[in-house]
Amino acid sequence: MGAAPASRDVTSYGMGLAAPLALFFLLFFVAPLLQLLWLSLHNDTAGLHWGLGQYLHFLTDPFSLGVLGSTLLLGAEVTAVCLVLGFPIAWLYQRVGPKLQTIIILIVLLPLLTSVVVRTFAWIVILGRQGIINATLQSLGVIDTPLKLLYTQFGVVIALAQVQMPLMTLPLITALGRIDPNFDDASCSLGAGSWRTFFRIVLPLSLPGVIAGCTLTYAAAITAFITQSLIGGGQMLFMPMYLYQQASTLQNWPFASAISIIFLLAVLAVVSVFTTLGRMSRGYGGA
Amino acid sequence: MADAPNGRSLVVDAVTHRYPSGALAVENINLDVKGGEIIALLGPSGCGKTTLLRIIAGFIAQTQGRIIIGDDIVDALPPNKRAVGIVFQNYALFPHLSISENVAYGLAARGIDKAARQREAQRLLELVQLPTMAERLPRQLSGGQQQRVALARALAIKPSILLLDEPFAALDKNLRLDMQIEVKRLQRVSGITTLIVTHDQEEALSMADRVAVLSHGKLEQFGSPSDVYDRPQTLFVNTFVGSTNRMPGVVVSADRTAAKVRLDAGAEIIARPVGGALSEGGRVTVCIRPEHLQFVGDETGFAGVVGMSLPLGATVVHEVTTADGSGVKVSQARIGETRALENGAAVRLAPLAPSLANAFPATL
Numbered sequence: 001m002g003a004a005p006a007s008r009d010v011t012s013y014g015m016g017l018a019a020p021l022a023l024f025f026l027l028f029f030v031a032p033l034l035q036l037l038w039l040s041l042h043n044d045t046a047g048l049h050w051g052l053g054q055y056l057h058f059l060t061d062p063f064s065l066g067v068l069g070s071t072l073l074l075g076a077e078v079t080a081v082c083l084v085l086g087f088p089i090a091w092l093y094q095r096v097g098p099k100l101q102t103i104i105i106l107i108v109l110l111p112l113l114t115s116v117v118v119r120t121f122a123w124i125v126i127l128g129r130q131g132i133i134n135a136t137l138q139s140l141g142v143i144d145t146p147l148k149l150l151y152t153q154f155g156v157v158i159a160l161a162q163v164q165m166p167l168m169t170l171p172l173i174t175a176l177g178r179i180d181p182n183f184d185d186a187s188c189s190l191g192a193g194s195w196r197t198f199f200r201i202v203l204p205l206s207l208p209g210v211i212a213g214c215t216l217t218y219a220a221a222i223t224a225f226i227t228q229s230l231i232g233g234g235q236m237l238f239m240p241m242y243l244y245q246q247a248s249t250l251q252n253w254p255f256a257s258a259i260s261i262i263f264l265l266a267v268l269a270v271v272s273v274f275t276t277l278g279r280m281s282r283g284y285g286g287a
Numbered sequence: 288m289a290d291a292p293n294g295r296s297l298v299v300d301a302v303t304h305r306y307p308s309g310a311l312a313v314e315n316i317n318l319d320v321k322g323g324e325i326i327a328l329l330g331p332s333g334c335g336k337t338t339l340l341r342i343i344a345g346f347i348a349q350t351q352g353r354i355i356i357g358d359d360i361v362d363a364l365p366p367n368k369r370a371v372g373i374v375f376q377n378y379a380l381f382p383h384l385s386i387s388e389n390v391a392y393g394l395a396a397r398g399i400d401k402a403a404r405q406r407e408a409q410r411l412l413e414l415v416q417l418p419t420m421a422e423r424l425p426r427q428l429s430g431g432q433q434q435r436v437a438l439a440r441a442l443a444i445k446p447s448i449l450l451l452d453e454p455f456a457a458l459d460k461n462l463r464l465d466m467q468i469e470v471k472r473l474q475r476v477s478g479i480t481t482l483i484v485t486h487d488q489e490e491a492l493s494m495a496d497r498v499a500v501l502s503h504g505k506l507e508q509f510g511s512p513s514d515v516y517d518r519p520q521t522l523f524v525n526t527f528v529g530s531t532n533r534m535p536g537v538v539v540s541a542d543r544t545a546a547k548v549r550l551d552a553g554a555e556i557i558a559r560p561v562g563g564a565l566s567e568g569g570r571v572t573v574c575i576r577p578e579h580l581q582f583v584g585d586e587t588g589f590a591g592v593v594g595m596s597l598p599l600g601a602t603v604v605h606e607v608t609t610a611d612g613s614g615v616k617v618s619q620a621r622i623g624e625t626r627a628l629e630n631g632a633a634v635r636l637a638p639l640a641p642s643l644a645n646a647f648p649a650t651l
Contacts, residue, residue: 182379185346188366189373190393190444200392204383 040257047254054258064242064259071222071239072266074156078221079214081161082168086213090172091202094179108169116163120230123159124150127231151233159231164220168213175209176202211278215271222267239263294322294478295357295447297343302352304338312338313504316352320497325474325481327491330501331527336484339501340450343482345369356447367396372446372479376453378437380425386412386436387421393444411439414473431462438470442477449474449481455490467494488528492516500524521562522647525574532580532615534573535649541565546646548573552609554589557641562648570649577604577618579643580636588637591615593628607634 043053058064093104111119126132127149134146149155179202187197203210225240232238239259247256299318306312313335320326328336341347343354345366354361361369380389387408394404412418415435425433434454441449454470455463471494474481485491491498492512500507500515500523508520519525526533536550546560548571558573565571591607594614598621605617605628617636628634638644 180377180379182375182377183381185344185366186373186375186379186381186440187392187396188346189344189369189371190396190440191367191370192392192396193367196396201381 036257036260039254040261042254045252045254054255055262057255058258058262067237067239067242068262068266070153070237071263072270074153074160074228074238075218075222075270077153077157078160078164079168079218081157082165082217083210083214085161086165086168086172087210090169090176090209093173094176105173108166108173111163112166116224116226119163120159120227123155123162123227123231127155127159150231151235153232153236156228156232156236160221160224160227163224163227164217167216167220171209171212171216172206173209175206175212179205208278211274215274215278218270218274219267295480296320296322296355297448297480297482298353298355299339299343300353300355302339302342302349302354304335304342304347305350311504313342313349313501316501316506318499318506318509320480320482322480323478324496325471325483325494327483327485327495327498328501329485329488329491329498329528331486334501335504336486336501337452338504340373340452340482340484343448344371344373344450370444370447372441372444372449374434374437374441374449374451374454376456378425378433380433380436380440382425384424385421386417386423386425386428389425389436390439390443392440397444407443408439411443412436414442414476415439415469430458431466434458434466435469438473442473442479446479449479451481451483453485454483455485455487463490470494492528498528500528502527519561519574519645522572522574525561525645525647529576530616531574531576534575534609534613534615536571536573536646538565538567538569538571538646540567545641546571548646550589551611552589552591552613552615553611554587554637556588556638556644558638558644558646559642561645565646565648571646572649574645574647575615575638575643577616578602578620579639580615580617581639582617582619583635583637586635588635590633590635593630593632593634595630596628607636 039047040054041050041052043049043051089104089108093101096104124131128134129146129148129150131149133149134143137143138146183201183205184197187201192200222238223240225244228236228238229241232241243256243259243263246252246259297318297320299316299320302316303314304312316335316339318326328339330336338347342349345361345364345368348362356369356371380386381392384392387405390408390411391404394407399407409418409421412421415438417432417435417439420428420432420436425436428436451470455466458466467490470481483491483494492515495512497509497511498515499509502523508515508524510518510520515524515528519528525531534550534552536548536552539547539549539555541547541560541564543560543564546558546565547555548558549555550573556573558571589609591609593605594608595606597604597606601621602618603621605619607615607617609615615636
């Protein structure tokens with residue numbers, strides 16, 4: 001949704017219409033954010049002494065840095081899984097008849113129509129010690145003792161990938177739909193096989209969708225408090241839960257604020273890398 | 288390889304294609320194209336010409352029949368192994384690759400090294416008269432330039448057959464003529480057997496050595512432009528190619544070479560029977576082109592009343608209403624003495640010669 005550089009008076013109309021939303025954001029997003037920043041710049045919980053102590057604490061504490069690192073890694077893993085699984089679905093969607101398209105879009109959207117909590121509990125049922133996977137494998141005699149699936153990084157990645165999949169698939173479907181089907185035929189008639197066509201034509205031309213999908217999936221995956229906590233359990237700690245513990249359990253508001261700000265900056269950094277890539281690939285868009 | 292890559296023959300042998308729904312797309316098409324020929328597949332939209340093109344290219348596997356290029360039956364080959372060059376209607380230039388990369392794309396797919404493919408791309412760009420555009424992107428080029436690039440890209444793989452899908456439809460009229468000349472020049476230079484799919488009869492008649500007219504998936508006629516125009520084998524060809532007057536009538540007497548027909552408009556004329564023997568008393572449709580009708584002074588022709596005269600530059604077209612109420616068009620060369628006919632003038636009309644009136648058995 002790039003803002004079109006229109007003539008001056010059109011722009012001013014746009015600004016006027018955006019005012020209510022801008023006010024809303026100012027009151028309920030920017031103001032709390034500034035309060036958060038203000039809080040984080042205090043060295044004591046009472047908020048009396050100014051200083052950068054909270055940030056220093058976080059950045060010199062291996063445990064905190066570990067939590068940040070594993071959260072960013074989790075996002076990367078979930079994004080990778082979503083991309084690898086989502087791309088074929090999106091590709092398929094553009095090549096089947098309208099009936100199958102309806103079925104695919106239904107399957108893709110289904111996770112969005114059920115509550116995150118319900119979906120996450122479903123994963124607990126699937127991954128648990130006596131869950132569907134372990135029970136099946138045991139009854140088939142593949143394994144003797146149940147595999148540990150729940151409360152592992154693997155479990156969290158799989159569950160998050162399923163939960164966030166629509167955020168990847170929908171932009172991909174849109175991007176692939178914009179590619180002229182003649183490009184496939186042209187590439188093929190020039191002697192290229194399917195893989196060359198995919199890597200030289202389809203993938204480069206779908207990059208705007210890939211980047212949009214990755215940005216959305218990544219941002220959603222690293223901030224997914226419920227799924228991370230329920231599937232990860234007590235042993236796996238990610239930034240949202242760490243933040244929650246510091247704020248609610250330990251009542252250390254300045255440190256929690258510093259964590260938020262650092263987390264926010266880390267996410268912004270990753271997202272801006274994606275956006276820069278997106279801007280570079282935008283040249284591919286129009287025909 | 289024994290034969291040269293250029294100028295290979297193409298045989299479409301009894302090709303039938305049925306859509307999954309069961310509907311026939313093309314039915315029993317037979318075409319025998321000599322190496323180096325330009326063939327036009329002409330027909331209205333939905334006649335199956337694009338389906339036939341996609342079958343030859345290998346994008347569609349026909350239900351029945353064979354495609355033979357040179358000495359090889361290519362039915363089992365996928366499109367990327369057929370060495371058939373295609374220029375798409377919208378050119379389908381890869382928007383993210385430079386002009387040079389577009390032209391070299393097929394060479395890269397063949398594993399030719401970078402330096403050699405750049406040389407070849409440059410040579411082809413010179414051939415299509417765009418030597419300075421190599422580093423640009425497709426969207427920075429005009430429609431005509433994009434089409435030249437699409438041609439260069441298709442020619443780069445040294446195709447045995449070149450397929451052009453409505454190649455000039457997206458160009459404006461002046462540019463279209465330039466590109467038609469350009470394509471014909473390139474085809475002469477390269478000697479590549481070429482198939483042009485088009486719905487534009489002028490394009491087909493002017494570009495092609497032979498024209499295949501298709502309607503509803505069937506081949507109506509396959510012959511030289513003058514065959515198709517002057518000796519149409521079916522009513523469809525007669526009406527689709529060029530303009531014509533359709534005049535209903537009844538056969539008075541007929542043999543194999545001539546039929547005497549009593550037109551509903553009045554008057555008996557001699558016409559050439561087409562498409563099988565005509566039986567006496569049977570209804571026929573007689574087709575006479577506007578330029579093959581003349582005004583006569585005696586009582587031989589049929590009567591009519593002039594409705595409107597349109598001066599179209601070199602010719603004048605008169606709209607004449609006949610006795611049975613149907614309208615016919617008469618085209619007259621505009622020479623010095625041609626006087627404008629007044630609205631409402633009573634005239635008599637007759638075909639220039641019996642061979643220029645075609646009688647087809649009436650289908651309805």
